[in-house]
Amino acid sequence: MITFENVSKTYITQKALKDINIELPKGKIIGIIGENGSGKSTMLKLIAGLIRPTKGFVKVNDIQTNRRVSEIVTYLSELDAYYAMYTVKQTMDFFATQYKDFDLEKANQIMKFMKLEPSQKVKNLSKGNRGRLKIVLSLARDVPYIILDEPFSGLDPMVRESVVKGLLSYIDLEKQTVIITTHEIQEVEALLDMIVVIRNGQIIDTKSVEKLHEQEQMSVVEWLKNVYENAPA
Amino acid sequence: MDSWMGLLKKDFLLMKNRFLVFLMLDLLAFGLGWYLHIKEIGFLNNPSLNWVMNENDFIKLIPLAIAIGLHVLFISFYVFMSLRKEGKQLHLWLHNPQSAYVLLGSKVVNGLIALIISLIFSFFLFFMYFLPILSELGPHIGDLTKLIMYASTNIIFASLVIGSAILFFWVLYHVFKSRIGKWSLLVILIVMILFIWGMSNFQATDIYNNLVLRGEINIEFPSFEALNFVESNVMDVDQGEDFVGLYVFNVLIFAVLFVLSAWMIEKKVEV
Numbered sequence: 001m002i003t004f005e006n007v008s009k010t011y012i013t014q015k016a017l018k019d020i021n022i023e024l025p026k027g028k029i030i031g032i033i034g035e036n037g038s039g040k041s042t043m044l045k046l047i048a049g050l051i052r053p054t055k056g057f058v059k060v061n062d063i064q065t066n067r068r069v070s071e072i073v074t075y076l077s078e079l080d081a082y083y084a085m086y087t088v089k090q091t092m093d094f095f096a097t098q099y100k101d102f103d104l105e106k107a108n109q110i111m112k113f114m115k116l117e118p119s120q121k122v123k124n125l126s127k128g129n130r131g132r133l134k135i136v137l138s139l140a141r142d143v144p145y146i147i148l149d150e151p152f153s154g155l156d157p158m159v160r161e162s163v164v165k166g167l168l169s170y171i172d173l174e175k176q177t178v179i180i181t182t183h184e185i186q187e188v189e190a191l192l193d194m195i196v197v198i199r200n201g202q203i204i205d206t207k208s209v210e211k212l213h214e215q216e217q218m219s220v221v222e223w224l225k226n227v228y229e230n231a232p233a
Numbered sequence: 234m235d236s237w238m239g240l241l242k243k244d245f246l247l248m249k250n251r252f253l254v255f256l257m258l259d260l261l262a263f264g265l266g267w268y269l270h271i272k273e274i275g276f277l278n279n280p281s282l283n284w285v286m287n288e289n290d291f292i293k294l295i296p297l298a299i300a301i302g303l304h305v306l307f308i309s310f311y312v313f314m315s316l317r318k319e320g321k322q323l324h325l326w327l328h329n330p331q332s333a334y335v336l337l338g339s340k341v342v343n344g345l346i347a348l349i350i351s352l353i354f355s356f357f358l359f360f361m362y363f364l365p366i367l368s369e370l371g372p373h374i375g376d377l378t379k380l381i382m383y384a385s386t387n388i389i390f391a392s393l394v395i396g397s398a399i400l401f402f403w404v405l406y407h408v409f410k411s412r413i414g415k416w417s418l419l420v421i422l423i424v425m426i427l428f429i430w431g432m433s434n435f436q437a438t439d440i441y442n443n444l445v446l447r448g449e450i451n452i453e454f455p456s457f458e459a460l461n462f463v464e465s466n467v468m469d470v471d472q473g474e475d476f477v478g479l480y481v482f483n484v485l486i487f488a489v490l491f492v493l494s495a496w497m498i499e500k501k502v503e504v
Contacts, residue, residue: 012414050324050504071330081322085246097239
C-alpha cells in the first residue's frame with residue numbers, strides 16, 4: 001500500500017501539494033487525474049522517492065520513500081529521457097543489469113508486441129516508439145508498484161492503443177499496482193479501478209470506477225465534470 | 234557485479250566520444266611540438282635534423298609537456314561532462330537501486346581509467362620524440378621510467394582531488410537548484426571561491442605543514458646528475474623529495490568530498 005500522511009510539497013515558493021492524506025490500495029490500477037500543474041507529477045515523484053515532502057510522510061509498504069525505493073517501484077517519467085548511445089536491445093540489457101527483477105524474456109516479448117526493432121538506436125526512434133520503449137522498460141520489471149507519469153503524452157492514437165493493450169496484457173494485478181496520470185481519460189477508463197482527482201495541490205475526490213459505472217451509471221468524464229463544477233476553484 | 238559492470242559500461246559509452254577528443258588533444262599537442270620544431274629548424278632544408286634532439290630544441294617537448302601537466306584537470310573535466318549529461322535527465326540516473334556511492338564511483342573510476350589511458354598515450358607520444366636518440370638514452374631508461382611513474386602518480390592524485398571537488402560542487406549545485414532556483418549558480422561560484430581561498434590559506438599554515446610534511450621520501454635519479462648544470466646554474470634535477478603525508482592528506486580530502494557528495498545525492502538532491 002502507498003500512503004500519503006499530511007503531505008505538503010513546496011518548490012522554492014510554489015506550493016505543489018497541500019496536506020494530502022490518501023491510501024492507494026494494492027492490486028489496483030489507479031488513475032490520478034487533474035489539470036496541468038495540479039500536482040499529479042509531484043505525487044508520483046514523491047512515491048518514486050525522487051523528491052521529498054516538505055511536510056508529512058510518503059510510505060510505500062510502510063517504509064518512508066527515498067531514491068532507493070526504486071527496488072520495488074518502477075517509475076516512468078513524463079519526460080523523454082534515454083541514453084542516446086544505446087540501441088533498443090542495449091537499453092534493455094542495461095536495465096537488466098541495474099534491476100534484479102528486470103525480466104529480459106518478458107522485455108523481448110513486450111518489445112515484439114510493441115513492434116520495436118532491437119537493433120535501432122534509441123536516438124533515432126520516433127517519439128511514439130520512444131514512448132513504447134519506456135513502456136517496455138517499465139512493464140518488464142517484476143515489481144510491485146508501477147508508476148506511469150503521462151505515458152500517452154504526445155503519442156498518436158495508434159501508439160496510445162498499443163500502450164493500453166500492453167498494460168492489459170503484461171500487468172499482473174495479483175502482484176502489481178499501477179498508478180497512472182493522464183489527460184487521455186477515455187482511453188484508460190476501461191483499465192482503471194480507482195480515480196483520484198487533484199486540483200491546486202489538493203485531492204478533491206476519489207472514486208471506484210466500478211461503483212461509478214454500476215451505481216451512478218456515469219462515465220469517468222461525466223463524473224469529472226460534476227466534480228470540477230462543484231469543487232472550489 | 235553485473236550492476237557495477239553495467240554502470241561502468243554505460244558511463245564509458247556516455248563519454249566515449251569526449252574521451253576520443255581528449256586523445257586527439259594529446260595528439261594535437263604532439264603535432265604542435267613538431268610544428269614548432271620544424272618552424273625553428275626547417276623541415277625541407279634540413280630533413281636529417283628533424284629527428285635529432287638538439288641542445289636548444291626543447292621547444293619540441295613543450296606543448297606535450299604542458300598537455301601532460303594539464304592532466305591534473307582531466308578527471309574533473311571528464312566527471313563534470315559525464316555528470317552534466319546525467320543532469321539533463323536526473324530521474325533516469327537517480328531512479329536506480331544502486332547506492333549513490335556506486336553511481337558516483339562509476340563516474341570517478343571511468344574518469345580514472347580514461348586518465349590513465351590518456352597519460353600512457355601522452356607518455357608514448359613523448360617517448361616518440363626520443364626515438365632517434367634511443368641508444369643515447371640507454372643509461373637513463375631506469376631513471377626516466379622512475380620519473381614518469383613519479384609524475385604520473387602525482388598527476389593522478391591531483392586529478393582525483395580536483396575531480397572530487399568538482400563532483401562535490403556539482404552535487405551541491407543540484408542541492409541549491411531545487412531550493413533557491415536561479416541563484417544557485419551564483420551561490421555555488423561564491424562557495425567555490427571561498428573553498429579555494431580557505432584551502433590555500435590552510436596550506437600556508439603551520440598546522441597544515443605539520444600534518445603533511447611527514448614520511449619524507451627521497452627520490453633519486455642518479456643518471457641525471459650530468460644535467461645538474463644547466464646554463465651555469467646549478468639545479469638538483471637528479472633528486473627530489475616528497476612526503477607520504479601529502480598523499481594521505483589528498484586521499485582524505487578526496488574521501489571526505491566523495492562521501493559528502495554521495496550523502497547529498499541520497500538525502501538532498503531532488504529531480
